[in-house]
Amino acid sequence: MGKITASISTSVDGFIAGPNDGPGRGLGEGGTALHSWVFGGPWDYDEGPKGEATGEDKAFLDAAMADLGAVVAGRWTYEAAEHWGGTNPWGLPVFIVTHRPEEQPPGDDFRFVGSLAEAVDLARNAAGDKVVNIMGGADVIRQALASGVVEELTIIVAPIVLGRGKRLFDGFENRVELEHLGVRQSPFATFIDYRVKRA
């Protein structure tokens, strides 16, 4: 059976978005620097991203994509990403955790599921031997870490202190021991791969 991984970009002070994140400003005010690594450099909401990942950023993405079998995301992430324009960009099963699964849009690009546990079960079956990646947001990753389902965690730290926004570990009070799997760095991010130790 495939692995369950979680990965998310944060600032040095642990924010996964600046203030007031939502549709049209998925990373919040001042938060685009969190995803400079995805787009090959700085970008803004008005003009949108222009470039592509290169170097270590591309190496990380390519390795992640090569093993990927299914994706789990939270409803807020889905909304903030503006439903990825209504089309699943991965070409792989994507499960959206939501309190309102009945709002599932037509088609099966995105499958709405009522709980994280159920989403992970469905994703695991869909992924077969491949990886299930929990891509965020913060709330879904906190739930996944607290439930003990995450086997590997990648924290992607952008070189910025944001000062304000939505913290990955806000309200998370569990102790979780980790083990290093490796680190890589580009001009735009430091990727730290951890194995989650069983208690």
Added chain:
Amino acid sequence: MGKITASISTSVDGFIAGPNDGPGRGLGEGGTALHSWVFGGPWDYDEGPKGEATGEDKAFLDAAMADLGAVVAGRWTYEAAEHWGGTNPWGLPVFIVTHRPEEQPPGDDFRFVGSLAEAVDLARNAAGDKVVNIMGGADVIRQALASGVVEELTIIVAPIVLGRGKRLFDGFENRVELEHLGVRQSPFATFIDYRVKRA
């Protein structure tokens, strides 16, 4: 003139100590893992640290010590470290930032100073061409970052989520842009070196 650096160990969720840090438990409850890298592995308050830094941990320490000209620390750090037994362990000028400089102990192992700005000025003069390192705690590093005096920042991330304690960036609302200088990793820590960009 020498550089002003700041460096501190944190958990993955950004805590520099577990709850209830103080004398005899300088890293708070459950916080000793933050300094496993200093002592070559896990340790506890009862038995104290036994080992020494090796490999990448030692390389980081050796490089830091080679350039060091003076140290600035906060009063809480000084108290939590139990005054380093009353003897300056660096053999270099150490300035302690405190609201009560009149409590300076006899001798000049530790020089009590009434503000961070004053401590940095004195340390800079004492260090000459060498580095002034602001070693923490969190409050002193936040003040130093907010005042713009820090030229290089090293975040030393231990592979643990603590869940509770004292956050490095708690209450810090400034935006600070950084640039990567490099990264190294041992089994016990990931050392991320940043240059602080001028606004």
